[in-house]
Amino acid sequence: MxxxxxxxxxxxxxxxxxxxxxxxxxxxxxxxxxxxxxxxxxxxxxxxxxxxxxxxxxPAYHSEWYSRSMYFPGSKANEHHLGHYGPLDEFGYKDFVPMxxxxxxxxxxxxxxxxxxxxxxxxxxxxxxxxxxxxxxxxxxxxxxxxxxxxxxxxxxxxxxxxxxxxxxxxxxxxxxxGWYPTHKDPDSVDAADPAYSELYGPEVSEAAWRHEDDAAxxxxxxxxxxxxxxxxxxxxxxxxxxxxxxxxxxxxxxxxxxxxxxxxxxxxxxxxxxxxxxxxxxxxxxxxxxxxxxxxxxxxxxxxxxxxxxxxxxxxxxxxxxxxxxxxxxxxxxxxxxxxxxxxxxxxxxxxxxxxxxxxxxxxxxxxxxxxxxxxxxxVYGTRPWYRYGEGPRYDAETSEEESDEEYHELSYTAEDVRYTTKGNTIYAILLGQPGEKELQLQAFSQNSQPVKVTNVHLIGSDETLAWSDSEDGLNVTLPAEVPANMATVLKIETGDG
Missing domain, CATH: 3.20.20.80 (Glycosidases)
Known part of the structure; x- marks a missing residue:
């Protein structure tokens, strides 16, 4: 280096x-x-x-925590290790390094x-x-x-x-x-407790530290x-x-x-x-x-x-x-x-x-x-900034009705009814998370009661067809073409001017 x-x-x-x-x-x-x-x-x-x-x-088993889990008696990684590589005093994590x-x-x-x-x-x-x-x-x-x-x-x-x-x-x-490794144990039973390998396995710590207990040092x-x-x-x-x-x-x-x-x-x-x-x-x-x-x-x-x-x-x-x-x-x-x-x-x-x-x-x-x-x-996506609201649709409604918290677990599913918004200059992008089945859309985020904005044109990215669209008090109404390109997400490019 x-x-x-x-x-x-x-x-x-x-x-x-x-x-x-x-x-x-x-x-x-x-x-x-x-x-x-x-x-x-x-x-x-x-x-x-x-x-x-x-x-x-x-070892390519279970997860990246294998190096720790292999030393926990009775864990899946431990049982796998003993069955494939032998006792922990004879084959420890250090022995994977040359492999x-x-x-x-x-x-x-x-x-x-x-x-x-x-x-x-x-x-x-x-x-x-x-x-x-x-x-x-x-x-x-x-x-x-x-x-x-x-x-x-x-x-x-x-x-x-x-x-x-x-x-x-x-x-x-x-x-x-x-505390990643059981350095507190008898070195005759696990190699991780052998001081000769402390540079890899870390210093000797208490069992409480190894178990990541809150009151451990x-x-x-x-x-x-x-x-x-x-x-x-x-x-x-x-x-x-x-x-x-x-x-x-x-x-x-x-x-x-x-x-x-x-x-x-x-x-x-x-x-x-x-x-x-x-x-x-x-x-x-x-x-x-x-x-x-x-x-x-x-x-x-x-x-x-x-x-x-x-x-x-x-x-x-x-x-x-x-x-x-x-x-x-x-x-x-x-x-x-x-x-x-x-x-x-x-x-x-x-x-x-x-x-x-x-x-x-x-x-x-x-x-x-x-x-x-x-x-x-x-x-x-690139170079965009958020709009006054991030989206609309079933998932948005569910999130806005929940008690306020910072985060949700990552494995969520969406449909084309879920719309997400981004902006860049005078352009607003409406990204439908799927391929819409309905040809008539109403984007309620453009409701004149919510966010007065002057729309000047609407394009379907990936299509050369001219879209029919109109403003209403309830939102922006868009008619999609008969053929919408099959894709993982559909993007409307909405151009705006001075309101």
Missing amino acids: RFYNFFLLSLFLAVSLSSCSQDTESTNVNWKDLENETPEWFKDAKFGIYFHWGVYTV FKAERFDPDAWAELFVKAGARFAGPVAEHADGFSMWDSEVNSWNAKDRGPEIDVVDAMEKAIRQHDLKFITTFHHQWHW RPDEAFSRLWADKVHEVIEGYDPDMIYFDTRMGHIDEPFREEIVRHFRENNSERGMKGQGVILHKFDDLPAEVSVRNHEKSRMNRLGEQVWQTEEPITTFSWCYTQDMELRPARDILHSLVDIVSKNGVYLLNISPKSDGTIPQDQQDILLSIGQWLDRYGEA
């Missing part, structure tokens, strides 16, 4: 060591000078792709696929909770450059993604590493320091445009979190990209003023005042490749994207490559289907 800036790291170290209380609420970190407006490019991008790919794809060879990995082909899918940013999971870094790390010898495939995956993807003019994202999940200073150093390496070495932190970042002492945000901002400035970087967090792990809220497998059920992001997997369960994985239809994924964009959100889709470095064809087909739709109808 490009050489790590130890001088800068030492400055961060001096600052952070002055305040490392386990109680993050008791620290006096001042976030105000790190406040940052969400950049316009991110608001315009709307769609990104990342991937869970690492050692956990070798992770990535012999068919082609970063340029991956980046080209992401472009064809319509993504505007993309990148890897830099480190999952398993303790294995996907870059050439100087603070962790258990990394993809020194072991396993002997490839600096983050570097390879960064180069390929930038060559295809996409923004580059790296994601971090290693705050989960504290949180990460100590040494763990937090290493956690931060890993992120520093990626920021300094690969210049990501976006960094994302999975849940439990709030377990890390606040000075270390502030240190990371400050380093990322300074790195952006040094690259001539001041204020253009995006930091993504979950829950309350970072202040809203310095980052963008990310929702996992869920989304807001209302129009967001500030831009936000949802991440979803291409599968119905696991985030990584498994042998029995079930994929979500391209239609459902596209509808999620459109619904999220209409609510002032950005959509991040996770895909699941195999351990050999191939992206299975069925996943490629889904991505290409989404990309084909976006290639034809993307003007209703």
Whole structure:
């Protein structure tokens, strides 16, 4: 990797060591000078792709949590492991590392696929909770450059993604590493408790910490320091445009979190990209003023005042490749994207490559289907902003009648009666989430009692036929042509003028 800036790291170290209380609420970190407006490019991008790919794809069983679940007696992963690989003191997670060879990995082909899918940013999971870094790390010898495939995956993807003019994202999940493995157990029974492998498996923690109990001790200073150093390496070495932190970042002492945000901002400035970087967090792990809220497998059920992001997997369960994985239809994924964009959100889709470095064809087909739709109808998505209301139809009515909450679970189904709105300049896009069966439509969001607007023309994108339309007090009435192009979603382009 490009050489790590130890001088800068030492400055961060001096600052952070002055305040490392386990109680993050008791620290006096001042976030105000790190406040940052969400950049316009991110608001315009709307769609990104990342991937869970690492050692956990070798067993390809159950989920990316295999590295943890395999050590829980009686779990499905544990029973599978014992049956296929033997006792945990003889074959542990470390023994999968040499089997992770990535012999068919082609970063340029991956980046080209992401472009064809319509993504505007993309990148890897830099480190999952398993303790294995996907870059050439100087603070962790258990990394993809020194072991396993002997490839600096983050570097390879960064180069390929930038060559295809996409923004580059790296994601971090290693705050989960504290208590991920049963390091409290007898090393004669599980390899994870052997101090010889503590760099991979983490420090010795209590059983309560391993079980993620609420009252268990949180990460100590040494763990937090290493956690931060890993992120520093990626920021300094690969210049990501976006960094994302999975849940439990709030377990890390606040000075270390502030240190990371400050380093990322300074790195952006040094690259001539001041204020253009995006930091993504979950829950309350970072202040809203310095980052963008990310929702996992869920989304807001209302129009967001500030831009936000949802991440979803291409599968119905696991985030990584498994042998029995079930994929979500391209239609459902596209509808999620459109619904999220209409609510002032950005959509991040996770895909699941195999351990050999191939992206299975069925996943490629889904991505290409989404990309084909976006290639034809993307003007209703990219660069748009939300309207005064995000939609109408059965799902909208259900959401607006519910008690106010921030999010809904991600696997929702829609019909052509569900309409989502986006805007761009004097144009309003009405996106029907399906192919309408009825030829006479009334878009009630245009009711003169709700939103007086002067419509000047209505087009059906993908059709050359002239549409008949009229305004009424109850809404905009549109007559569709006899033949509506079959598609996953139908788009009306509504041009407006001064009211």
